[in-house]
Amino acid sequence: SQTIHQWPATLVQPVGSPLSLECTVEGTSNPNLYWYRQAAGRGLQLLFYSVGIGQISSEVPQNLSASRPQDRQFILSSKKLLLSDSGFYLCAWSAGTAHEQYFGPGTRLTVT
Amino acid sequence: AQSVAQPEDQVNVAEGNPLTVKCTYSVSGNPYLFWYVQYPNRGLQFLLKYITGDNLVKGSYGFEAEFNKSQTSFHLKKPSALVSDSALYFCAVRGFTTSGTYKYIFGTGTRLKVLA
Numbered sequence: 192s193q194t195i196h197q198w199p200a201t202l203v204q205p206v207g208s209p210l211s212l213e214c215t216v217e218g219t220s221n222p223n224l225y226w227y228r229q230a231a232g233r234g235l236q237l238l239f240y241s242v243g244i245g246q247i248s249s250e251v252p253q254n255l256s257a258s259r260p261q262d263r264q265f266i267l268s269s270k271k272l273l274l275s276d277s278g279f280y281l282c283a284w285s286a287g288t289a290h291e292q293y294f295g296p297g298t299r300l301t302v303t
Numbered sequence: 304a305q306s307v308a309q310p311e312d313q314v315n316v317a318e319g320n321p322l323t324v325k326c327t328y329s330v331s332g333n334p335y336l337f338w339y340v341q342y343p344n345r346g347l348q349f350l351l352k353y354i355t356g357d358n359l360v361k362g363s364y365g366f367e368a369e370f371n372k373s374q375t376s377f378h379l380k381k382p383s384a385l386v387s388d389s390a391l392y393f394c395a396v397r398g399f400t401t402s403g404t405y406k407y408i409f410g411t412g413t414r415l416k417v418l419a
Contacts (some may be wrong), residue, residue: 197346225407234411235347235393240400248402281346291337292407294346 193218197282197295204302210255210269212298214282217263222284224265225292226257229279241265277302305330305398309410316384317418324379324413326394335397336377337407338368340390347393353377364388384417391415 194217204210216222226238237250239257247257254273258266265282279299283292306329316322328334335354339347351362358370368379377394391412398408 233391235409237406240406242404248400248404250400250406279344283347291349291352292339292347293349294339297344297346299344 193284193293195282195284195293195295197280197298199298200296201299202301204272204300206274206302207271210267210272210276210300212267212280212282212300214265214267214295215263216265216284219263219284219286221262222286224259225283225285226265226267227281227283229281229297235281239267272302274302276300305396305408307394307396307408307410309392309394309413311413312411313414313416315416315418318386319383322379322381322384322388322415322417324392324394324415326377326379326410327375328377328394328396329375330396330398330408334370334375334377336368336370337395337397338362338366338377338379339393339395339409341393341412342390350379350392384415386417386419389415389417 196215224241227235229235239249241247241259255269279297281297282295285292308327337352338350341347350366351360353360353370361367366381370377391414393412394410395407397405400406
């Protein structure tokens with residue numbers, strides 16, 4: 192069966208510090224991968240999606256970047272965090288575009 | 304324009320009563336529709352989807368949803384609510400990115416509260 196992991200679960204970082212959040216998927220090959228941010232426990236904002244290694248698309252210009260160094264690894268990064276980067280970050284995968292997404296447990300990021 | 308609307312911020316229902324969580328969508332072409340549930344401080348869990356076929360789809364935990372093309376709706380239903388169904392529910396539709404590939408568009412969520 193497929194499993195998706197995210198870490199860390201919680202993170203408190205000062206403004207201006209770097210960020211690296213990691214997501215890995217097990218039990219499937221060539222998944223579509225996604226990073227979302229959820230603010231105030233509500234709507235989901237798509238940040239990045241990837242259909243293959245090294246293929247990253249961004250939906251919203253921002254202070255963040257993403258990379259996919261391996262087929263089942265997706266990394267969200269920032270060189271300098273802003274207060275507005277605080278939120279709940281969710282990684283998800285899908286087997287294709289007609290298929291449902293499966294979400295990781297999320298990372299709660301607080302920028303102080 | 305492609306969008307998903309969940310008009311109710313919160314729905315309260317008594318345990319044992321039927322529940323409905325509303326969703327309407329706007330997207331070109333045949334819609335691919337999804338419902339997810341989120342418990343506090345957790346990721347979203349897939350409940351059910353409509354791709355094609357029967358307008359009434361059944362999913363996990365006794366939930367079902369009815370696709371209505373003329374009303375562009377995909378309401379989530381359950382015949383008898385449980386207190387454990389209390390959570391945040393998201394409707395989603397497959398849409399398109401600026402580069403023409405597919406993406407998922409989520410509603411703002413409806414908080415369901417089932418009262419004992």
